[in-house]
Amino acid sequence: GAGVSQSPSNKVTEKGKDVELRCDPISGHTALYWYRQSLGQGLEFLIYFQGNSAPDKSGLPSDRFSAERTGGSVSTLTIQRTQQEDSAVYLCASSSQGQGLSETQYFGPGTRLLVL
Amino acid sequence: AQTVTQSQPEMSVQEAETVTLSCTYDTSESDYYLFWYKQPPSRQMILVIRQEAYKQQNATENRFSVNFQKAAKSFSLKISDSQLGDAAMYFCAYSPNTGNQFYFGTGTSLTVIP
Numbered sequence: 001g002a003g004v005s006q007s008p009s010n011k012v013t014e015k016g017k018d019v020e021l022r023c024d025p026i027s028g029h030t031a032l033y034w035y036r037q038s039l040g041q042g043l044e045f046l047i048y049f050q051g052n053s054a055p056d057k058s059g060l061p062s063d064r065f066s067a068e069r070t071g072g073s074v075s076t077l078t079i080q081r082t083q084q085e086d087s088a089v090y091l092c093a094s095s096s097q098g099q100g101l102s103e104t105q106y107f108g109p110g111t112r113l114l115v116l
Numbered sequence: 117a118q119t120v121t122q123s124q125p126e127m128s129v130q131e132a133e134t135v136t137l138s139c140t141y142d143t144s145e146s147d148y149y150l151f152w153y154k155q156p157p158s159r160q161m162i163l164v165i166r167q168e169a170y171k172q173q174n175a176t177e178n179r180f181s182v183n184f185q186k187a188a189k190s191f192s193l194k195i196s197d198s199q200l201g202d203a204a205m206y207f208c209a210y211s212p213n214t215g216n217q218f219y220f221g222t223g224t225s226l227t228v229i230p
């Protein structure tokens with residue numbers, strides 16, 4: 001596709017429910033990142049996928065957060081038993097990252113999650 | 117630890133004037149990349165400019181340029197001839213050449229006054 005897409009654009013859920021956020025990276029991009037952006041804050045790294053390698057999950061804030069990337073393309077970020085503090089904008093980015101290189105990331109429009 | 121600091125939460129500039137947004141970072145690495153991203157109200161993060169640490173020459177992209185001071189670990193963004201469309205949140209980011217992660221500052225909200 002022309003750019004990174006994310007769905008849904010907005011999600012309202014009740015505390016305790018599970019949510020799934022989807023990211024479609026730019027075709028051919030091997031690297032995919034998830035970030036969380038809370039109100040008035042910068043971007044907080046959550047998880048990184050690179051090709052078929054094991055993902056870097058070091059940024060996930062708790063075991064309620066998980067992510068998958070199927071077929072090296074689409075990624076889903078799942079938050080189980082959502083809490084009000086999970087309310088934020090979740091941004092996905094992809095890059096054509098080669099090994100040991102740091103390439104420019106292209107961001108999606110984000111999913112704004114509100115946990116009531 | 118690698119951190120990025122943007123000490124100006126908010127800045128404003130008159131249309132057609134020049135403004136400089138500051139960014140400092142902390143790292144023990146010698147090879148890395150620095151970025152400025154723009155996030156308008158639409159939330160779409162857009163790359164403004166990128167600098168490789170091994171390059172001494174400051175990056176320039178049309179009206180946007182950087183002042184990269186490696187020894188001081190400073191990476192400021194200068195916007196010349198500011199336009200109304202430049203109004204946005206600006207994030208400075210750092211990425212080590214050997215790692216996967218990007219580290220972002222907390223952002224500077226830029227207002228352009230007509």
